[in-house]
Each structure stands twice: as C-alpha cells, then as structure tokens.
Amino acid sequence: MLGATALTAGVLFSGAPVASADQVRDGQWANSYFGLDKVWSVSKGDGVVVAVIDTGIDANHPDLAxxxxxxxxxxxxxxxxKPTTEHGTGIASLIAAHGHGNGAGMVGLAPGAKILPIYRGDSGTIQEGMKWAVDHGAKVINISQVTTTSGPADFADAVSYALQHKVLVVAGAGNDGGPVRTPANTPGVLAVGAVDQNQKIWAQSNYGPEMMLTAPGADIVMAGVEGLGSCQGQYCKADGTSAATAYVSAAAALVFAKYPDLTPGQVVNRLVKSAAAPAGVSKLPDNHYGYGVIRPYEALTKDIPVGSAQGPLAAAGASAPTASAGAPQDSGSDGAGTGGLGSPGATPGIKQSSSGSALPMILAIGGGLVVLLIVVIAVAVSSSRRRSRAQGFQAQAGTPYGAAPGWPPQQQPYGQQSHPGQQPPPPYGYPPQQPPYNNPYQDGNQSR
Structure with missing residues (x-):
C-alpha cells in the first residue's frame, strides 16, 4: 500500500477532458494571471533541474518531449x-511543458527547466527519492503528495540534507480542508496552498501556521496520459494543491535561473516579498494564504534585498528534528496530529538555565564555609566542648549537596530556573501550537 496520496481533489484529474489540443492553451487561465510573455522575457528557468517525486511521468507526451x-x-x-497514474505527468507539465507544433498543446511556467522524474515508491521511499534528487543535480524538489504513514520527523533528515546542499523542497498542504499535512508541515519545507481564478483560497486547501505561499490550483489544465485514469485524451482539468505546488516550484526555478547564487531561503524571500497580498487579509502571513499568491514577474524584477541565507526558512530549516526527537505523527486522511511544530534545539537552553541558577548558591555556600572555619578555630581554643559542637555543625554544613532541600518536587515550565534537588524539566519536544518558523501572525483560523 502506498504511503502517499496525490494532491488533486476527489478522483485524480476529475472533470471532463479538454476537447482538443488547440483549445488547451486557451483553457490555461493561470497563464494570463502570470503574464507569461513578461515572465519569459526575463527567465524561462533555463538550466534549472526540478525533481518531481510522483507517480511517474510520460516521457512520450509531445508537450514534454x-x-x-x-x-x-x-x-x-x-x-x-512508466506512470501508474496520470498525476505525475500533469505536475511535470505545469512546470516545464513547452507545447508542440504551431501553438498547440500546453505550456508550463518554466519551459526551460529540466524535469528529474522520480517515482514516489512505497511508504518511506519519498525521503530516499529526495536524497537521490539532491545527489543528481536537482535545484528544486516538487512533492505534490501527502503521506498517510509518516510524520514530519520522518522527513527531517531528508529536508536538512536538501537545504545543506542548497536545494529547495516545495510541498502541497493537502486537499481535505484540515491542517497542513506531511511533508509540507516539515520544518524547512515551503508549504503551498491553492487559490481559484479570483485569487480566493480554494475551499479544500489545507491551512495552518506552516503555510507560506499560494498559487493557482482550481480548474487547472494539465497534460495527462491517454487511456490512463480519468483522462480520455492527452489533457485533463483538475483542482488541488498539487497544481499550486507545481507552479511554485516552477516560479522558484525561474528565480534560480536568473539569480543562480541565491540560496533556497533567499529564493523564497523573493517569492514571499513579491507575492500578492490577498484581499481582506490585514496581517501576513495568514494561515490560509501564507504571504500571498505568487507573482513570478515581480519575483524576478523587484528590487528586493538578498536577505539572510535562510530567509523565511530560517527557524524552519535551522535545526530540523530527527525521528528520535519525537514520535512520528500520523497524517491520515482526517489530518489529525499535523499541527504546527516548534523550533528544536531546546536542550542547551535548559542546561544553561539550570547551571546558571546553581552558581550563586555554590558561591554563597563556599563563602559560608570559610567564615565557619574561622569561627570553629576560635571556639576550639576556648573550649573542647564548644569545639566538638562546632565540628558537628561543620560536618553538616560541609556537605551542601548531600540531601535535597525541602522544596516540593515539581516540574517547572520550560525556560524557568530550576533548583538543586528539584525534578528536572521534562525532555524537550515540539509544542503542537507553535509555528515552525517566526510567525508574527497568530490569530488566523486554525483547525486542530
């Protein structure tokens, strides 16, 4: 049983097939939104490799030849x-399709990019595919899938490996209207939601504090595989965050092609700083829209400072958790257990807080012992009885670490000072309500 689910609404590529190839491009409403002529005057994504981890891609489709x-x-x-469904072919076409003949067929947002096809495999092998993609030249990894058997901790190593090699991971948030699903909720991943032709959030697009960007994802024309799945021809229409993810991956490829020295975080910074703010949303990032809807031309041309190497991925990718840092969370069809994750690395803070609070006590005891020693010597000169009593007192005071003080043994909230002999704070984890990156907007609608 596969541990991943494609991110299209309902049945894969639902809806009637497009009537004929010469009508395909007219049906691509996202092309008008993006303003492809302007975008392609700056970049087509030439030289950038985008890995598509999916259900296989039809290499014989005329628009992907x-x-x-x-x-x-x-x-x-x-x-x-050798695709097992038409999904992977559709995703690849939104990224890099180039049409065929005289204006026939469909075009992707970054037709100059190359596609690295990776079969998603069974449960657990998406991570293997991610590492393979990094080792074979990918600059962007597109994952239009959600897992049903893994949690974000299971993807942490693969995401960290990608970021360390300056590879951006883009994943769809999910299509059940619940919390952002795995792997999109993994720290360091660019999580994507879907909007319709009016740039309104698509009703089934998952949401939460991990959301970073949105893109067209409703009524989207894609390439298909004739005779496979719901496609009755070489083109289909579909809804879902799959399509939106493909468009964001393509936009990242455009930016990488124009600015090859940027890190993944700096590329995301350009996409974020140029995104269209959603109407009626006063604070960004928003749990549904993230920082807004991508605008590739503005991302390529706006005067945007380079920013830090990690950009908006700073807290998310700085120190991703490993599988041992917390039990993997199930991300089943109901979306339960996939809320926001906090930034890891809390252990040093606990240690420093504990040792820092004990130091003044140690100094005080040490000073008291010196004074006590002087008093004992003076008393010993005058009376052996008093010297004996003083020595007994010295024996008591000379072992300050022997018995625990009489404080009630209680666990303190993380970050407060602890005292010698008190129960230590519990092992650090990932607070379920804390976002995976610095998120100033905390009052968006969240489903838990």
Whole structure:
C-alpha cells in the first residue's frame, strides 16, 4: 500500500477532458494571471533541474518531449517514466511543458527547466527519492503528495540534507480542508496552498501556521496520459494543491535561473516579498494564504534585498528534528496530529538555565564555609566542648549537596530556573501550537 496520496481533489484529474489540443492553451487561465510573455522575457528557468517525486511521468507526451532527464525508481522497475497514474505527468507539465507544433498543446511556467522524474515508491521511499534528487543535480524538489504513514520527523533528515546542499523542497498542504499535512508541515519545507481564478483560497486547501505561499490550483489544465485514469485524451482539468505546488516550484526555478547564487531561503524571500497580498487579509502571513499568491514577474524584477541565507526558512530549516526527537505523527486522511511544530534545539537552553541558577548558591555556600572555619578555630581554643559542637555543625554544613532541600518536587515550565534537588524539566519536544518558523501572525483560523 502506498504511503502517499496525490494532491488533486476527489478522483485524480476529475472533470471532463479538454476537447482538443488547440483549445488547451486557451483553457490555461493561470497563464494570463502570470503574464507569461513578461515572465519569459526575463527567465524561462533555463538550466534549472526540478525533481518531481510522483507517480511517474510520460516521457512520450509531445508537450514534454526532451524535457526529462534520466530518473529514478527506488524499486528498480523503471516506473519513473512508466506512470501508474496520470498525476505525475500533469505536475511535470505545469512546470516545464513547452507545447508542440504551431501553438498547440500546453505550456508550463518554466519551459526551460529540466524535469528529474522520480517515482514516489512505497511508504518511506519519498525521503530516499529526495536524497537521490539532491545527489543528481536537482535545484528544486516538487512533492505534490501527502503521506498517510509518516510524520514530519520522518522527513527531517531528508529536508536538512536538501537545504545543506542548497536545494529547495516545495510541498502541497493537502486537499481535505484540515491542517497542513506531511511533508509540507516539515520544518524547512515551503508549504503551498491553492487559490481559484479570483485569487480566493480554494475551499479544500489545507491551512495552518506552516503555510507560506499560494498559487493557482482550481480548474487547472494539465497534460495527462491517454487511456490512463480519468483522462480520455492527452489533457485533463483538475483542482488541488498539487497544481499550486507545481507552479511554485516552477516560479522558484525561474528565480534560480536568473539569480543562480541565491540560496533556497533567499529564493523564497523573493517569492514571499513579491507575492500578492490577498484581499481582506490585514496581517501576513495568514494561515490560509501564507504571504500571498505568487507573482513570478515581480519575483524576478523587484528590487528586493538578498536577505539572510535562510530567509523565511530560517527557524524552519535551522535545526530540523530527527525521528528520535519525537514520535512520528500520523497524517491520515482526517489530518489529525499535523499541527504546527516548534523550533528544536531546546536542550542547551535548559542546561544553561539550570547551571546558571546553581552558581550563586555554590558561591554563597563556599563563602559560608570559610567564615565557619574561622569561627570553629576560635571556639576550639576556648573550649573542647564548644569545639566538638562546632565540628558537628561543620560536618553538616560541609556537605551542601548531600540531601535535597525541602522544596516540593515539581516540574517547572520550560525556560524557568530550576533548583538543586528539584525534578528536572521534562525532555524537550515540539509544542503542537507553535509555528515552525517566526510567525508574527497568530490569530488566523486554525483547525486542530
């Protein structure tokens, strides 16, 4: 049983197929929103490799001919180019399709990019595919999937590996209207939601504090595989955060092509700083829209400071949790247990707080012992009885760490000072209501 679910609404690529190839481009409303002529005058994504971890991609589709690089199937069955559903082909087409003939077929947002097809495999092998993509030249990893058997901790190592090698991971938030799902809720991943033609949030787009950007994801024309799944031809329409994720990956490819020296965080910074603020939303980031709807032309041309290397991914990717840092959370179809994660690395803070609070006590006891020693010597000269009593007192005071003080043993909230002999704070974890990156906006609607 596969541990990942494609991010299209209902049945894969639901809706009637597009009538004919010459009508396909007219049906791509997102092309008008993006203003492709302006975008392509600046960048087409040339030279950038986008890995698509999905259900396989049809290398023979006329709109993708020549755009695929040799890919990977973790099971060695060649399914990276022998698709098991039409989903992967559709996602690849939104990124890098180039049409065919005289204006026929569909085009992706970054037709100059190359696609690295990776079959998603069974449960647990998406992470393997991520690492393979990094080692084989990917600059962007597109994951239009959610897992049903893994939690964010299971993806932490793969995401960290990608960021360390300056590779951006983009993932869809999910399509059940609940919290952001795994792997999009993993710290360091760019989580994507979907909007419709009016730039309003698509009703089933998942949401939460991890949301960073939105993109077109309703009534989207995609390439398909004839005779496979719900497609009755080579093109279909679909809804879902899958499509939105593909468009954000393509926008990142455009930016990487123009600014090849930027880090993933700096590329995301350009996308965030140029996004269109959603109407009626006063504070950003918003739990549904993130920082807004992507605008690729503005991301390529606006005067935006480079910013820090990690950009908006700073807290998210600075120190991702490993699987041992907390039990993996199930991200089943109901979306339960996939709320925001906090920034890890709390252990040093606890240690410093504990040792810092004990130091004044140690100094005080040490000074008291010196004074006590002087008093004992003086008393010993005058009376052996008083000297004996003083020595008994010295024996008591000379072992300040022997018995615990009479404070009630209670656990303190993280960050407060602890006292010698008191029960230590519980092992650190990831508070379920804390966002995975610095998020000034805390009053958006959250579903838990």
């Amino acid at each position: 020549g755009s695929l690089l040799p890919g990977y199937d973790p099971d060695g069955n060649g399914r990276e180019t």
